[in-house]
Amino acid sequence: MSALQLLWFILIAVLFIGFFFLEGFDFGVGMATRVLAKNDDDRESLIATIGPHWDGNEVWLITAGGAMFASFPLWYASLFSGYYILLFLTLCALIFRGVSFEFSANAETAGGRRFWYWALCIGSTVAPFLLGMMFTSLIQGLPMDKNGDIFAGLWDNVNLLSIVGGVAVTLLCLIHGLNFIRLKIDGNLRDRARNLVEKLYWVLFAGEVVFAILLFIFTDFFKERPISTLLLLVLIVALSAISMYCAYADHEGWGFITSGLTLGSIVILLFNGLFPRVLIADNPAHSLLIKDASASPYTLKIMTIVACILLPIMLAYFIWSFFIFKRRVKASA
Amino acid sequence: MALMSIGVLSLARWQFAMTTVFHFFFVPFSIGMAFVVAIMETMYVVKKDETYKKMAQFWGKIFLLSFAVGVVTGIIQEFQFGMNWSNYSRFMGDIFGAPLAIEALLAFFMESVFIGVWMFTWNRFKPAVHVWFIWLTMIGSMCSAIWILAANSFMQHPTGFAINQATGRVKMTSFGAIIANPQLWKVFPHVITGAILTAATVVVGIAAFGLLRKHNHDFFKKSMRIGLWVSLFAAVAVIVAGDFQTQQIIKDQPMKFAATEGVYKDTGKSAPWTVIASFDTDKHETKSSIEIPKVLSLLAYHKTTGSVQGMNSLNQELHAKYDKKFGADMNYYVPVKTVFWSFRVMAGGAALLLLTSILGLIFTRKNKNTIENKRWLLWVLGICTYTPFVFNSAGWLITELGRYPWLVYGLQTIADGVSPTTTAGQLWFTNIVYFLMFSLMGAVMVFYSRKIMIKGPDDDGAGYGATANNDPFSKEAFGR
Structure with missing residues (x-):
């Protein structure tokens, strides 16, 4: 494995961490339009908190996919063809919630608005659930042949670990979204978000324990990398504990940051367990390795140069755009 | 088994055609609309006339609708290479992934961030600053066209590569040669001018419908004038650019x-x-x-x-x-018939839009301003709203079907690129759902655009909420 291969493996992880940190709260706000909002005014205020950001946040996913294609084409090809139906349904969810922002603002009838609000909520719930499912199913050892073709059946996609993983990611996104709402809105909705998020942390802890046990049973993480896996699990629990403490103590900013980092550290846990593989086959000889799956050294070099130039510029205006919209959204009465 | 694999191939091709054509309804329109709206807002900055601000905001609403659909249908494209064409992705990954990643990193971030800022900061920045956000959005969307066309141009006319003897796959040898691909610099102007023509035609057409409804007369007429001038220049440019592209095709394909x-x-x-x-x-x-x-x-x-x-x-x-x-x-x-007739639709379409632009400009000129009495012409312009989408699709059919039987010209056939794992059942399912979803979205898009036209520029609209004056990232959020 070359240094550039390792770098790009880490960079893909970073892009997914960015995606879950950012789009994670978008998903959470989308779910909150049902579980938190009581009427359309509430919903409008909630949507306003992510209105300027959701599109840019989603680009992290597109960039992660593109970067995976560029740096590890074999990984990209096997993963995307192997998770055909899950990814297709994820796309449907992303499409419906993506257009719902514009369409609900243009809908004039109550029925039209209701339809697009539901699309937003369902899309925002289903997308993180399916992505969580995909990431927790692909660490279990897939029926993959030596060409990297994955012939996964339903039960490879849908099983105990992947369902728990999907639910955990969805729940974390909701918590993260509620923390974001507490930061970005004032009045009644802010208080209600506080009350709800406090309860959800207890469910999250239960979920994390179950997840850790299932990880031990269903994956080879504890066999392959016992110490780092254990440390990362401790980190995940510690971060969610800090996040919960902040939620109770009304340190809204830190609560938000730590719930995002919790999501991020789950991504680290998965990538750490995958390493040095990118896809785990049920027959270890067929597993796809970092050293075999990558693009040529020349392409990696070009992409590294490009990323070094473009990433800082992109991050600068990306962060600037959050600075522009740092004020709270006016809540409905 | 043989029959089954033919089924998969045709279904995967059908899906690619359907999703790209639908995506490509909105992409050129959005690129062009960003340009037209940017012109309008720039006129507001220069002339300090509120009408132009209203104009930018009004046409901006339709632009945002189309942008949203363009964005979400674009994600399908990126996923689709892996999902349906995994062997293509393996074969071409060393070349094809790079422009896609750069497109996301350079262009998608730029357009999505600045469009978000543009939408919500009309009252926050001075007009001379605010106008930059729409120009940056436009530059971002045009950059995205460069990179995706760089990827496509390789498929039409491979440059800067070698075959890796050990794996049989394509290997990048010169990034510069991929960017300098002559195909790319012939097709890019054609696509961009086509995009601007699309948006200008729609602006003219919707304004014509507005005039037929006899309200907001001055507003729609002024919009129409801008649209007509843009479409005149774009129609000439798209024909010239098409001619340049033809010269290249004669040589390469x-x-x-x-x-x-x-x-x-x-x-x-x-x-x-x-x-x-x-x-x-x-x-x-x-x-x-x-x-x-x-x-x-x-x-x-x-x-x-x-x-x-x-x-x-x-x-x-x-x-x-x-x-x-x-x-x-x-x-x-x-496929001779499709390609032959698509070319006639596309080229005839450009000529038609050139003609309607000239007619429109003649009848809206300052001293002899009689277009509202020429209801036939308003109807023609109105109906033309829908036509550039057909012409654009025809152009893509020529480009993509004209590559047959190659996926990558001379290197990989279409049949060799399809995913070995995908089944006909899966493809039937996804094709049907995509079709229903696209039909719904296209219909809603047209319906809401029409609503916007009927309501006219003086409607503030619902939109998203406004922002109040306290800062959540101040100290109180991080501890007391």
């Missing part, structure tokens, strides 16, 4: 060119242009046709002489060249 003009047999010294024709695609011959002498030489070489090679002899050449690698039973004839 003579089969594609022969098919767009329906030439089976090599022509004589001075080639006649076939206006319309009927073909026998089994016998590979033209059944009957209407021809104009010398015009094809004129189109191809800009002079009255010069022969054009026909598909029959090109087919033999291609067999001689590729039989060793791909076998003798390859069919190198592209």
